[in-house]
Amino acid sequence: MPEKSITLEVFRYLPEQSDEPKYQKYDVPYREDWVVLDALNYIKDHIDGSLSYRWSCRMGVCGSCGMMVNGEPRLTCAAFLRDFYPQPIRVEPLTNFPVIRDLIINLEDFLHKLKEVKAWLIPKQEKPVSEGEYLQSPKELATYKQFSMCINCMLCYAACPVYGLEPKFLGPAAIALGQRYNLDSRDGGKEERTDIIASSEGIWECTFIGECSRVCPKHVDPAAAIQRAKVQSTQEWWMSLLLPKGAK
Amino acid sequence: MKTKEYVRPMPANWFMHNRHLQLFMLRELSAFFVAGYSVFLLVMLYKAGQGEQAFQQFFEGVMKSGLSIFLHLIALAFVVYHALTSFNAAPVIMDVRIGEDPIDPRLLIAAHYVMWVVVSVVILIVAL
Numbered sequence A: 001m002p003e004k005s006i007t008l009e010v011f012r013y014l015p016e017q018s019d020e021p022k023y024q025k026y027d028v029p030y031r032e033d034w035v036v037l038d039a040l041n042y043i044k045d046h047i048d049g050s051l052s053y054r055w056s057c058r059m060g061v062c063g064s065c066g067m068m069v070n071g072e073p074r075l076t077c078a079a080f081l082r083d084f085y086p087q088p089i090r091v092e093p094l095t096n097f098p099v100i101r102d103l104i105i106n107l108e109d110f111l112h113k114l115k116e117v118k119a120w121l122i123p124k125q126e127k128p129v130s131e132g133e134y135l136q137s138p139k140e141l142a143t144y145k146q147f148s149m150c151i152n153c154m155l156c157y158a159a160c161p162v163y164g165l166e167p168k169f170l171g172p173a174a175i176a177l178g179q180r181y182n183l184d185s186r187d188g189g190k191e192e193r194t195d196i197i198a199s200s201e202g203i204w205e206c207t208f209i210g211e212c213s214r215v216c217p218k219h220v221d222p223a224a225a226i227q228r229a230k231v232q233s234t235q236e237w238w239m240s241l242l243l244p245k246g247a248k
Numbered sequence B: 001m002k003t004k005e006y007v008r009p010m011p012a013n014w015f016m017h018n019r020h021l022q023l024f025m026l027r028e029l030s031a032f033f034v035a036g037y038s039v040f041l042l043v044m045l046y047k048a049g050q051g052e053q054a055f056q057q058f059f060e061g062v063m064k065s066g067l068s069i070f071l072h073l074i075a076l077a078f079v080v081y082h083a084l085t086s087f088n089a090a091p092v093i094m095d096v097r098i099g100e101d102p103i104d105p106r107l108l109i110a111a112h113y114v115m116w117v118v119v120s121v122v123i124l125i126v127a128l
Helices: A036-047 A108-116 A138-142 A145-149 A155-159 A161-165 A172-182 A190-197 A211-215 A222-242 B019-049 B052-063 B066-093 B105-127
Strands: A005-012 A022-029 A066-069 A072-075 A089-092 A099-101
Touching (some): A022 A036, A036 A089, A172 A211, A190 A222, A211 B019, B019 B052, B066 B105
Parallel strands (some): A005 A089
Antiparallel strands (some): A066 A089
């Protein structure tokens, strides 16, 4: 019996050959348990070694194999061929990002935004190691845990039309991660982050389309982080207006 | 060496890309009807302030026309869509917890519907 196969239409961009991208078709063996990333690896190993793409863990943790699969931002390690078979699968680099080569996007902008939002713990009070850990109750952990599940895969940026139309927008993951630390009981950096998070290029640029949360493979729900930050920011603005100076 | 990067332009009809984006645009459109009807209510209030006769004239002349009824039905559909999508978005916006666990989102949505019915009934009682 002839082996079943499936066609992948892959976005190719080779800047040294052409200024324009093209789509190249590859027929790969169809296996029930294969994901799109397996098919790409098959192409790379057996058909065309010049194909470039990022991947690492193959298990939905590293967040590096995000691509557009039939127009939807997906982790290719979690997109099974069986969900598309026998139709061809179109694989493209994540939208809203410049393409460096084939399926590889330039992620400098996202990395810069992560830095801008200070997506790391800024302790309320630094203490020496000898004083032990910064303790936290399970209830305190629960307030931010969901937002800490982000793997920086950038699918939310590819899904967000606001980011596509206005690249200055801080974007879903950076805001969700900023909120992750703002909500952390051990963190004292909220004021440092407010200028950027509550700016017009931050939460107020978001129109609550919700695509970021729909495509998030880790159910982080960045849309929730952004809307809650808007509520919080509005409350704080009113409080600062109504309460006498110095009052909390 | 930095090579030339390829930038894909955003298509003008990006909101037709999938059903979710189409529904989002429909919701954005519904906001015009919510705002428009708010202005219309203010005009009605203004007419009521001019006395019973002026209001009756407005009511008979404008409100009872076929076009007015047609526009009212369209506005009603959009305002209801706007309200329902707002209610359904409540659990995303509000983080209500009992202890460590967030409450069932359906409960939060149901609370909005209950409030809607209660407020509507109160308005009806006052109006009648």
